[in-house]
Amino acid sequence: MLGQIVVSGITIGAIYALIAIGFTIVFATNRVVNFAHGEFVMAGGMLYAYFTGVHHVPIAPAFLLAAVLSGVIAWVVYQVGLSDVDRDNHIAQVMITLGAGIALKGAAQVWLGKDTLFPPAFSGPASVAIGPLTVSSQALWIAGGLLVFLLALQVLLKYTKLGASMRAVSLNHYAATLMGISPGRAAAMAFVMAGVIGGAAGGLLAPLASTHYDNGIFLAIKGFAAAIVGGIGSPLGAVVGGLVLGLTESLAAGYVSSVYKDVVSLALLLFVLILRPQGLLGRALPQKL
Amino acid sequence: MLATRDVSKAFGGLKALSTVSVQIAPGAITAIIGPNGAGKTTLMNAISGFVAPDVGDITVNGASIAGRRPHEVCRKGVARTFQNLQMFSEMTVLEAVATGRHLHRRVPIYAELLMLPAAWRAERAALADARELLALIEVGESYWERRAGDLPYGYQRRVEIARALATEPAYLLLDEPAAGLNDEETAALGRTLGQLAARGLGIALIEHDIELVMSVSQQVFVMDTGAVISSGTPDEVRADPAVVRAYLGDAHAA
Amino acid sequence: MSSAIDRRLTLLLLALLPVLAWSTDNNFHKSILVFGVVNAISAVGLCLMLGLAGQISLGQAAFFGIGAYVTGNLVTKLGVEPVLAIVAAALGAMVLGWAISRPLSRLHDHYLAMATLAFGTVMYIGFANARDWTGGLDPGMSVPKFTVFGHDTSSMNALFVVSWIALALAVFVANNIFGHRIGRTLRALKMSSPAAASVGIDVVQAKAFVFAIGALLTGLAGGLYAFVARSFNAGVFGVGYSIELLMMVVIGSLSRVSGAITGAFIITVLPILFDRFEDYRTLVFGVTMVLIMKFMPTGLVDGLFSLGARLLPSGRRE
Structure with missing residues (x-):
């Protein structure tokens, strides 16, 4: 029983981690909590279901297309919504990203429909046995997806010029500007990456948990919770936070009640926000006056 | 009397204040001067409750206010202004x-x-x-x-x-009130501060404008790298070799 | 727009509502008007929190729900006099608002928005699952007719009068807050919290105050809603309502009582006028919100006013 709970906790935790990575890179470069981020995930899942279900596109291209389109959507949200908004106008940022998220949800409702969709899993056998445990094959794809994206992200941040400029902007926005780095470009790229990774998370999750135009905000809260628990700003923290959250949830679902598993993870978010806003792994920053 | 006794504060490994003791008398202007990074603003933040001192005590007429929150410090009769306008x-x-x-x-x-x-x-x-x-x-x-x-x-x-x-404070802490003022405005500020002190207000003045400091204050504390290195009347401080070395050196060498 | 003009506009709006109510015999139109008044009370609460004190809340639906469910339970299970039940429910919501603001007091802007969103979601899950108290999503809760000391006052006219009085009270208190000392205290909090603390304002307490009053008004609206709707389920108290409230304040004005009331009516009435386009509602909502925040960040009605003020004098000169 415990083993199976841990497996499902890691699976859902990997999804939360993928969503959290999007929050984290956008926050690091923009100092914005993107309230539309959950809708990128929703879009990924819905588009994947739409391409495979309505247009009978094969699985691999449908998934890639969904992820790329989510990236495009994220880029549009940044360009239209945030690119010219004052960095210090936090309330406007909250409202604009929230509004953009609502618009995306509305667009999905109009163009992709209001039905709950059950797109196909990525590969044949529904589940494989690993020792005494049964693991769904989609869960393996999810775990693999997380590893691939983490690796790609590390390479991009460490070894490319774009990655270096994004790191510079996240460390010191002003100094980066002085060094001739365009913070706008780094910020836009962060949105694109968040969109692609978020969309991929949506596509990976959809075969396992179905997809619906209305579940974006919920995924956003969970992903944000993972980002906060691990310490927002660090991709590794996002993974740790995602796994902590996923395991907490599946333990709660297994031993307490599946109804209140969401309450447990949201309570964890509130506790960490209130008691340790820098996250379980992060270090406290001195307040500037 | 508003006083700090052996107040120390470190941020991470950086010692911002080390055993600082200053006294701000009612009805007088007390200047706190020193080069940038000397810890003047941190001292002011500690007194007004925005930063809690690691060790040491801060008292208003004998009652401790160390570690109290800003609004509580204000209620004890200590008001302030901000270096970056708030x-x-x-x-x-x-x-x-x-x-x-x-x-x-x-x-x-x-x-x-x-x-x-x-x-x-x-x-x-x-x-x-x-x-x-x-x-x-x-x-x-x-x-x-x-x-x-x-x-x-x-x-x-x-x-x-x-x-x-x-x-209605008994003590007023001013963090660089003359920054950005022209000569005329600075002179007017000096006169106003004098009037306020004459009414019994104790004023602590953090200021870079040495001329203003020397002309209006009765007592001067000189800080450098988080510590008080000299104190006395403006004339005594001016004559202190330690101060000349640390702070006034360049200006007087010319 | 000065606060004096705001006050006059608010009074004008308040006076206009009964005229509208009595100019129609159509019960459906009247009920929309009553729902508008109920939403306006909620919106005035959020306006105080967000517009005045800069405290964003995406969890207002929780207070609305507490208002409705406490009222419903007091009336159905304990037989409490309806008006007293509404008052008790509003006070209950106020206590909850005060209580959650204490731990949240260190958060602002993005984090506060996310934390209140999480709070609202937790409460929604609670409403949907505490079926003994709420009826959950299905069958939901049914509330008896609204009565005052045993007299049947459940007609739409009577409900309008009761809700209108509640709105008038809310507006009276909100106006008193806005223009005077408490309002200055809350605005100080929004503009510079260090400076506010430096003049002796207890920042934590001030936040708790505005959360409490925002929750009180939204809880009051929830209590009234219970009697107007008579039958409702937990779905009403989800994140959707919190966001609708935010829309009301954004559409009207981020910092005017009159704007909050206008916004409440726009958001209540427009979807009904355009119910053929029901599917497009969410999309239009979102796009509008982005556009307003980008081009008229003080609110649509406010923006139109200042646009008018800029155009008018130049028009006269020509």
Whole structure:
């Protein structure tokens, strides 16, 4: 029983981690909590279901297309919504990203429909046995997806010029500007990456948990919770936070009640926000006056 | 007497204050000077409750205020201004100063929610007090209904002082009040500070304008790298070789 | 727009509502008007929190729900006099608002928005699952007719009068807060919290105050809603309502009582006028919100006013 709970906790935790990575890179470069981020995930899942279900596109291209389109959507949200908004106008940022998220949800409702969709899993056998445990094959794809994206992200941040400029902007926005780095470009790229990774998370999750135009905000809260628990700003923290959250949830679902598993993870978010806003792994920053 | 005793504060590994003891006397102007990074603003933040000292005590007339939160320190009669303006930009000048009367409300909250006659009287009194303070600090009547954030810099500094005075402090901490002022404005500020001290207010003045410091203050503390390196009357400090070395050196070598 | 003009506009709006109510015999139109008044009370609460004190809340639906469910339970299970039940429910919501603001007091802007969103979601899950108290999503809760000391006052006219009085009270208190000392205290909090603390304002307490009053008004609206709707389920109290409230304040004005009331009516009435386009509602909502925040960040009605003020004098000169 415990083993199976841990497996499902890691699976859902990997999804939360993928969503959290999007929050984290956008926050690091923009100092914005993107309230539309959950809708990128929703879009990924819905588009994947739409391409495979309505247009009978094969699985691999449908998934890639969904992820790329989510990236495009994220880029549009940044360009239209945030690119010219004052960095210090936090309330406007909250409202604009929230509004953009609502618009995306509305667009999905109009163009992709209001039905709950059950797109196909990525590969044949529904589940494989690993020792005494049964693991769904989609869960393996999810775990693999997380590893691939983490690796790609590390390479991009460490070894490319774009990655270096994004790191510079996240460390010191002003100094980066002085060094001739365009913070706008780094910020836009962060949105694109968040969109692609978020969309991929949506596509990976959809075969396992179905997809619906209305579940974006919920995924956003969970992903944000993972980002906060691990310490927002660090991709590794996002993974740790995602796994902590996923395991907490599946333990709660297994031993307490599946109804209140969401309450447990949201309570964890509130506790960490209130008691340790820098996250379980992060270090406290001195307040500037 | 407003006093710190052996106050130390470190941020991470950086020692911002080490065993700092200063005394700010009522009815006098006490200057705290020193090069950038000497710890003056940290000292002021510690006194006014924005930073809790690691060790040491801070007392107002013998009662400890160390580690109290800012609004509690204000209630003990210590008010301050900010080096980087912290103006209530969207308020009118009059409202911004009247906000400083917050503490001296004598009306229960339900009376304010219902605006009973007592609340109206208190409201009129607060605005009248604000006008009086603005006149005292020489902000002309034509500015009173303007948006505080739109005022020229020097005027915003004065409004901040008026706002601090509205709390009826016994001690007033001013963090570089002359920064950005022209000579004429600085001279006017000096006169105003003198008048306030003559009424019994104890003023702590953090300032880079040495001329202003030497002409208005009765007592000077010189800080360098988080510690007090000299103190005394302006003349004594001027003659102290340690001060000349650490701070006035360059100016006097010429 | 000065606060004096705002006050006059608010009074004008308040006076206009009964005229509208009595100019129609159509019960459906009247009920929309009553729902508008109920939403306006909620919106005035959020306006105080967000517009005045800069405290964003995406969890207002929780207070609305507490208002409705406490009222419903007091009336159905304990037989409490309806008006007293509404008052008790509003006070209950106020206590909850005060209580949650204490731990949240260190958070602002993005984090506060996310934390209140999480709070609202937790409460929604609670409403949907505490079926003994709420009826959950299905069958939901049914509330008896609204009565005052045993007299049947459940007609739409009577409900309008009761809700209108509640709105008038809310507006009276909100106006008193806005223009005077408490309002200055809250605005100080929004503009510079260090400066606010430096003049002796207890920042934590001030936040708790505005959360409490926002929750009180939204809880009051929830209590009234219970009697107007008579039958409702937990779905009403989800994140959707919190966001609708935010829309009301954004559409009207971020910092005017009159704007909050206008916004409440626009958001209540427009979807009904355009119910053929029901599917497009969410999309239009979102796009509108982005556009307003980008081009008229003080609110649509406010923006139109200042646009008008800029155009008018130049028009006269020509």
